[in-house]
Amino acid sequence: MSHTLGVRQAQKQKTRQAFLDAALALLEEQSLSSLGLREVTRAVGVAPTAFYRHFRSTADLGVALVDEALGSLHPMVRTTVSAAGDSEERIKRAVELIARHVDGYPAHVRFIARERHGGVQPVREAIRDQLARFAEEVKAELADDPQAHGWNDEDLGMLAHLYVDQMLLTASLFLEAQEAPADERERVTALARRQLRLISVGRRHWLD
C-alpha cells in the first residue's frame, strides 16, 4: 500500500519541481552565482516571496539541483562502465551512452560541468561529494573485472577517477557540439574513443 501525499504536500512538491525546472532552464545561459531569486519566481509564475517556502537562497536551490542532475547521471555511469563485450565494443558503447545522456539531459550536464568549478561554494562541495561517490561506484565495478587482478586499492581509485573525469569532459564536448556543424559530433566521438582506447591500453599493461 503506497503512501499517498495530501493535496497540499503534492502541490508543494509540484511547485518545488517547477522552481528546479525553471532554474535549470535559466542556467543554460548564466552561472548560478548570477541567478536571481526574482528571475526564477517570474519564470515559474509565482510571487517572489513564494521562493522562501522552498529554499533559503539560490545557493540552496543549487544544491538541490546537484542531487537531481547527478541522480540522472547515476544509471548512465553504471551502464557505461559495466557495458559488456570486448574492449573495442565496450568503448563504442560507452561513448554512445554518454552522447545519448547528453541528448536526454543537456541542461543537467551543462549545470554540473559549469558549477563543478563555479562560484558557489556549497554547490561545488555537493558536486565534489557526489562525484566522489560515483568514483567509488566505478571503482567497485572495476574491482569486479578479472582484468583488475593484482591491482591495489589506490591504483583502482586512480583509474576510477580518470574514467569519471573523462566521462564528464566528453559529455561537455558533446554539449558544445550540439550547436556546431553536424560533423563536430563525429569528431568528438572519434576523440573520446581514442582516449578511452589509450586508457585501456595503459590498463592492460599496468602490471607489466
Place this chain on the structure above:
Amino acid sequence: MSHTLGVRQAQKQKTRQAFLDAALALLEEQSLSSLGLREVTRAVGVAPTAFYRHFRSTADLGVALVDEALGSLHPMVRTTVSAAGDSEERIKRAVELIARHVDGYPAHVRFIARERHGGVQPVREAIRDQLARFAEEVKAELADDPQAHGWNDEDLGMLAHLYVDQMLLTASLFLEAQEAPADERERVTALARRQLRLISVGRRHWLD
C-alpha cells in the same frame, strides 16, 4: 632603441592592469557572470564611468583576463611536456611544475577552470581557442619525441588533448588542496603521478 610610452599611455596601461588585478581578486569568490562593473571600479578606486575607457563590458574584461591567465600558463606547459629524464623522473617533475604554477598564480588557475565552462560565451570561446593552441603546441612537442615514431596525426592530437585536460584538472585539484589539511597536497600529487603513469604506459604500448 626601445619605444617609450608617453606619460598618458603609461598611466592608462597602469589603470587597465589595476582593473584586471582587481577583477581577478574578486573572481576568487564568484563567477564572471555575476561580477559587477561598479564592484570592480570600487576595488580599483576610480569612478564607475572610468571602466568604459578600458572595456565595453565585464565580458570584454573577461576575455582580456583569458589572455593574461593563459599567457602565464604557456611557459609551464612547454616546460612540463619537454621535461627531461626517464619517464618516472619526467612525471615527478611535471606534477611538481603544475603544483608550483598553482602556488604562483592561483587566481589565474581558478579563473580558467571556472570560466572554461562558465556562463559567459565569449570568454568560454576565448578559453577554448587558447587551449586548442596549447594542445597544438603540446602535439608539436610530442611529435619531436622518438617515442612518437609511427604515430599518426590524430593519435598525437588525442594524446595532446589528454595531457592538457589532465594538467588543468590536476591544477584545479591543487587549488582546492590549498585550503585543506596539509596532507591533501600529497594525495593530489600521488594521484596525478599515478594517472600520468597510466597514460605513459598506454602511450608506450599504443602501437603493440
Place this chain on the structure above:
DNA sequence: TGTACATCAGTGAACGCGCGTTCACTGATGTAC
C-alpha cells in the same frame, strides 16, 4: 624654448530599474472531536 590648441583618461551627478527581504494577509487543506 614658448605659446596656443587638441586630445582624452578620469569625474560626478543623475536616471530609471530590478534586486532581496520584511511583513501582515488570505483562503484552501488538514485535523480533532
Place this chain on the structure above:
DNA sequence: TGTACATCAGTGAACGCGCGTTCACTGATGTAC
C-alpha cells in the same frame, strides 16, 4: 458526517539599495608651429 479550529503555501505592498549607462565636465598631457 458535520463543525470548529489550526496549519501553511502562496500573496502583494513596501523598503532601501546598488546596479549599468548617459552626459557634460575638467585638467593634465600631447602636438604644431
